[in-house]
Amino acid sequence: MGEVRKLQKKLRQIENLEVKITLTPEERFKISRKAELRSRLAELLLQLSGPQQTLGIVGEGKKEKMKRQVEDAPEALPSQTPPASKILKGELKSKAQATPAPAARHKETGGGGETGRQQETGEPAKVSDHCLDVSEGCPALTRTDPREEPQPPEEDREFTSLKASWEKAKFRLRLLEGHSDIVTCVVAVDNLVVSGSRDTTVKVWHVPTATEQKNLGGHSGGVTCLSAPPLEYCRRLAWSLSLSDKERFILSGSADCCVKIWALSTGQCVKSIYTFNAVTALCFVSEEEGYIITGSDGGKVQAWSWHTLENCQSINAHQEAVTSIQSQGPLVFSGSAEGGVSVWENRCLERDPLRLLHHWTGQVTGCKGGPGGRLALSPRGDQVFLAYGQSWIKILHWRTGTMSRLTNHSSIAGVTDCVHQTAGLLIGSCYDLANGESTLNLFSLPQCSYLASLTCAEAPRILCFAAWLTGSGGHRWVTGGRDLIVWEQLPSSGKQRGDVTARRDSRLDNSLLESEGDTEDDVESDDDYGNDDDEDKDSQSQEELEGQSGSWFRCVLQ
Structure with a gap:
């Protein structure tokens, strides 16, 4: 983490330098290292976060961005998506023949929330008494009549609709x-x-x-x-x-x-x-x-x-x-x-x-x-x-x-x-x-x-x-x-x-x-991201030259 913080500090300083009106040769050299520092930071973040965190941190190029274009991969509106209760009802009828759903399916149950996750664990179709005991506060699981089809609250339906509309924005x-x-x-x-x-x-x-x-x-x-x-x-x-x-x-x-x-x-x-x-x-x-x-x-x-x-x-x-x-x-x-x-x-x-x-x-x-x-x-x-x-x-x-x-x-x-x-x-x-x-x-x-x-x-x-x-x-x-x-x-x-x-x-x-x-x-300030003598000296000399109070004021108006 120490090197990550040093790289973040340097990149922030470069971002502040880039908005200056005039630059010294030394400052131009620092800015020229921006791509190199970004590459190294992305590499370290990838190592720290693991494969599952790769997306969105270092970017996977235009192919991955195109996959996320809403107009290229439209999803059904909430009115076209069956309620979570109907999904569960169908699962209750066919669970005995069905194989357990993959873990990735858990995130796709949308309005079902915890209900979807509980029902996709590969357990028998019948909702057991034990399941009822441990799922207090989950209405879909505490119902005793499987024929009932609970509807999501009005607030949830509105949010789901709003979310879907912005995914297509x-x-x-x-x-x-x-x-x-x-x-x-x-x-x-x-x-x-x-x-x-x-x-x-x-x-x-x-x-x-x-x-x-x-x-x-x-x-x-x-x-x-x-x-x-x-x-x-x-x-x-x-x-x-x-x-x-x-x-x-x-x-x-x-x-x-x-x-x-x-x-x-x-x-x-x-x-x-x-x-x-x-x-x-x-x-x-x-x-x-x-x-x-x-x-x-x-x-x-x-x-x-x-x-x-x-x-x-x-x-x-x-x-x-x-x-x-x-x-x-x-x-x-x-x-x-x-x-x-x-x-x-x-x-x-x-x-x-x-x-x-x-x-x-x-x-x-x-x-x-x-x-x-x-x-x-x-x-x-x-x-x-x-x-x-x-x-x-x-x-x-x-x-x-x-x-x-x-x-x-x-x-x-x-x-x-x-x-x-x-x-x-x-x-x-x-x-x-x-x-x-x-x-x-x-x-x-x-x-x-x-x-x-x-x-x-x-x-x-x-x-x-x-x-x-x-x-x-x-x-x-x-x-x-x-x-x-x-x-x-x-x-x-x-x-x-x-x-x-x-x-x-x-x-x-x-x-x-x-x-x-x-x-x-x-709690850590930008100056706490490791000791870098050159950067600290540059920062101090810049403050002395500027003579303005408040680092934000210097950054925005210098």
Whole structure:
């Protein structure tokens, strides 16, 4: 495991180097070793995981990917698949003549669950009393009349149908070309997508035609975050500026310490707020008069009045850079590079509107020391989903501080950069350090049950995500990172082939676990993956040259 950790550390450092604007000859040499290091890491992971874990870790080439294409290997819809009870009934009639089913059959009983596994062990057809005793809580086995045909619960039928539909999902991908550097943030407004980049620009794209509408230049530093105020608050600002009541506005935060407000119809900056701190995260709170909440590279959280644009509050909330801020009604959630999460209540006051409800440190969340020090969050009710650069999605129950973990990758080589909720789905991005494959994993809400994984050959690492539904109910997503890509869902019944492979990784089934303590992978930082003097020296010298606080801020904006 020691060599695996060293290789992971080097690959992560190479990933960070690749997003830099300028490179030294020494850094270029390190990047040139990427394929060699990946090959060695894949070999070691294969040895550690065994033959049964080969699939999805090192990749078996295009042949295996083609086998997983849903459109090439369609499965029956739930309505065409006989219920588990009918399968069992047929087995009860013919079990005496039948030979025992192979072990691989166990996974194919779908809705039967434990019932299918118990009945396929090669035992006599008659359900014995002993079987009834040991299978309490399994309704199909405790029935005494074999003629009864129990139906799966409504929730199970809905999930089975949803899972089948996503296994057949087809998406068309379109590249939005225009940025000259890493895309750090995206947001959707109607049929428009707004993206921010380290190249200091904010661009507006018309999605149906995949064309750039406007280039909003005005920041002097990299753009780190975007937010779209609701239409009601846009109307208030438009009225004060004597603009059309249909005008939409976008907020952008930047390393130049400014938050700018842009009118989308004209592409003009109508207002600007100087925060005295490099802005690394922001959100809009739709309560009363409205508030802009910003986070800085030094860990400060600030509140600004939407009505007057004056500063209402400044709090030294975190020890390192604030990397994510999200709102949920009157609540505000902030996450930082050291792995801490704070929950705030907006009391809608002119002064000091934010009141701290809870603060959970990296010791509690288990997100301390993540690679690059970047924590992304997405709140839902009493839970907050956390992505922090490892193979897990953490789930913080923010009222109690208890943690759960959701497996987002089947090996320790997975890196989760962002997590997003849309239309009853939880979507986690995953990047495989071993083979460079980028994947979106889909889970159903609220149970967090695994549905499917979507991947595309040569897809870049996904650092930010936006999603919405079209008028016909189809999904349309935009992912940002090295490339800005639109994912448009195609009708499953159509003949058009998609650009995305939809597959299921059985190792992600039943992936929701209650945390009983952090694993070794959770608590170790990237610097703990073995001692490498050259890498450590490079890291230290880079920090001295950069002079910025917070490793995530250095990684994203250097």
